Amino acid sequence: MASSLVFFLISTILILSNSISNAQPSSRPRALVLSITKDASTLQYTTIIRQRTPLATINVVLDLGGQFLWVDCDQFYESSSYVPARCGSAQCSPARYTSCATCYAPPRPGCNNNTCGVSPDNTVTGIATSGELAQDILAMESTNGKNVVSVVSVRRFLFTCGSTILLNGLASGVRGMAGLGRGRIGLPSRLAAAFSFNKKFAICLPSSISASGVVFFGNGPYIMQPNIDISTSLTYTPLLINPVGTSSAYTEEKSTEYFIGVKSIKVNDKAISLNTSLLSIKSNGFGGTKISTVNPYTVLETSIYKALTAAFIKEANLSGVPFTSRPRVGFCFDSSKVGSTRAGPKVPNIDFVLQSENVYWRITGANSLVPIEQAVGSLLCWGFVDGGSNPRTSIVIGAHQLQDNLLQFDLATSRLGFSSSLLSRQTTCSNFNFITSNA
Ligand SMILES: *[C@@H]1O[C@H](CO)[C@@H](O)[C@H](O)[C@H]1NC(C)=O
Ligand SMILES: *[C@@H]1O[C@H](CO)[C@@H](O)[C@H](O)[C@H]1NC(C)=O
Ligand SMILES: *[C@@H]1O[C@H](CO)[C@@H](O)[C@H](O)[C@H]1NC(C)=O
Numbered sequence: 001m002a003s004s005l006v007f008f009l010i011s012t013i014l015i016l017s018n019s020i021s022n023a024q025p026s027s028r029p030r031a032l033v034l035s036i037t038k039d040a041s042t043l044q045y046t047t048i049i050r051q052r053t054p055l056a057t058i059n060v061v062l063d064l065g066g067q068f069l070w071v072d073c074d075q076f077y078e079s080s081s082y083v084p085a086r087c088g089s090a091q092c093s094p095a096r097y098t099s100c101a102t103c104y105a106p107p108r109p110g111c112n113n114n115t116c117g118v119s120p121d122n123t124v125t126g127i128a129t130s131g132e133l134a135q136d137i138l139a140m141e142s143t144n145g146k147n148v149v150s151v152v153s154v155r156r157f158l159f160t161c162g163s164t165i166l167l168n169g170l171a172s173g174v175r176g177m178a179g180l181g182r183g184r185i186g187l188p189s190r191l192a193a194a195f196s197f198n199k200k201f202a203i204c205l206p207s208s209i210s211a212s213g214v215v216f217f218g219n220g221p222y223i224m225q226p227n228i229d230i231s232t233s234l235t236y237t238p239l240l241i242n243p244v245g246t247s248s249a250y251t252e253e254k255s256t257e258y259f260i261g262v263k264s265i266k267v268n269d270k271a272i273s274l275n276t277s278l279l280s281i282k283s284n285g286f287g288g289t290k291i292s293t294v295n296p297y298t299v300l301e302t303s304i305y306k307a308l309t310a311a312f313i314k315e316a317n318l319s320g321v322p323f324t325s326r327p328r329v330g331f332c333f334d335s336s337k338v339g340s341t342r343a344g345p346k347v348p349n350i351d352f353v354l355q356s357e358n359v360y361w362r363i364t365g366a367n368s369l370v371p372i373e374q375a376v377g378s379l380l381c382w383g384f385v386d387g388g389s390n391p392r393t394s395i396v397i398g399a400h401q402l403q404d405n406l407l408q409f410d411l412a413t414s415r416l417g418f419s420s421s422l423l424s425r426q427t428t429c430s431n432f433n434f435i436t437s438n439a
Helices: 002-020 187-195 302-318
Strands: 031-038 045-051 056-063 069-072 099-101 115-118 131-143 147-162 176-179 200-204 213-218 235-240 258-260 264-267 289-291 298-300 324-326 330-334 350-353 360-363 369-374 377-382 384-386 395-397 405-410 415-421 433-436
Touching: 045 147, 056 069, 147 187, 187 200, 187 213, 235 258, 264 302, 298 302, 302 330, 302 384, 360 415
Parallel strands: 056 176, 069 147, 147 433, 289 395, 298 384
Antiparallel strands: 031 045, 031 131, 031 213, 045 056, 045 131, 069 176, 099 115, 115 131, 131 147, 200 213, 200 405, 235 415, 258 289, 264 350, 298 395, 324 330, 330 377, 350 360, 369 377, 405 415
16 A cells, blocks of 8 residues: 555656656657446446546546546646636637636636636536636556557646536546547547647447456557457448537537448348438438447437347347347347357347448447346347437447447548457457556
8 A cells, every 4th residue: 555655656756747847748659548447337438547736547437429528626626737728728729619707716626717618518417517628737558559658648638627516427436528529629639639649549348347448549559468459450431420519518519429321230131121311410410320438238219229129030030049028128038048159149140231231340249139147047138229219319339339349430531440349359358458568
């Protein structure tokens, strides 16, 4: 305990002396990493950022489409290096802020006059408030693609101050959200600007609550044990822009979320019949397909949900394994009756077909089904949810379907690289080596 405290103080002092010596980052890393943990009770994915003076570790929920990094500044924000972003300053200009804020209380982080106001939102509950844009020291782990190399820091990293009420609905111990959205003040853009690397990042969500996944910022390689570079052999599809923001914060801006163009859905290579009008993004922002880490399971508009579920039941039935409705848990297999493959239970494949017939995102048993233990035995249950008849977005590809898949977002070329299940490549998202080594 005492030795780890001493270590913490020494590393803090080292980082601070490093970063205070210049406004530039302490060194030019090739890429950065964050570890991702799955919270057992909320199924949210959390990560740890290191910020402030003295440096503090802050737990935040990872939000793929979120606007920016926001943290609660009402409580426990203590830092001698906090700098509010003043209206009209260079710091404010990328934010396209809508108001210049006044705060009728003693000054503190999150409460300063003449600061540009933005709207942090909790994308789990759909609540937004006003918040102060600010800067503070941020420290991150750099990587050579294979393991952690060192800790690097930026002296003035842009983020937003939110309030304690915004934390409702988030995993226990969490103090904010890390928005990886495509906007100009999203984490990917800010980190790329601070460390001068490509506006590119990749997420790899863990499937287990006991092992960490990883986010890479910057270029590959992304090497998982046993020495597999998962940044190679990605399939690419264009990222689409929804012209209307879907965040709960009022905004006239286009959405910071990541949409892709699903053209059809196949089950065991057979296309299911769909109302294709639902698959395109309308000018009012409705329709289309987005990727989300805050939805635990994929949510489908009712007619799509019914067609996919029926096709899956039919194909499973043809292969001799009944997929039947069970009380409370929905459609399930008795797991003792299902064979296994490298990529999970041996069940019909689901393909999200993209820009052409031969470009598809394949969902295998590990991602289509959820294991559930019951007194009567173990079940494998349907990992898709009915989103009702008029949802904002027709298909929201949720976290269960992203687990153990690498997704690389290239903001400069506006394309997504996806791997499908890494299990078939004999690795998982939990195989990154977070141990620090210069080798
Ligand atoms: C902001 O300005 C108002 C009025 O000018 C003043 O009452 C208030 O104390 C100031 N707040 C801060 C945080 O300085
Ligand atoms: C198809 O979806 C659109 C919404 O995008 C809806 O207006 C239309 O009525 C649907 N068509 C059918 C045949 O259900
Ligand atoms: C599944 O197969 C059984 C018998 O092989 C048949 O009676 C049943 O109608 C089938 N169900 C579906 C949904 O195809």
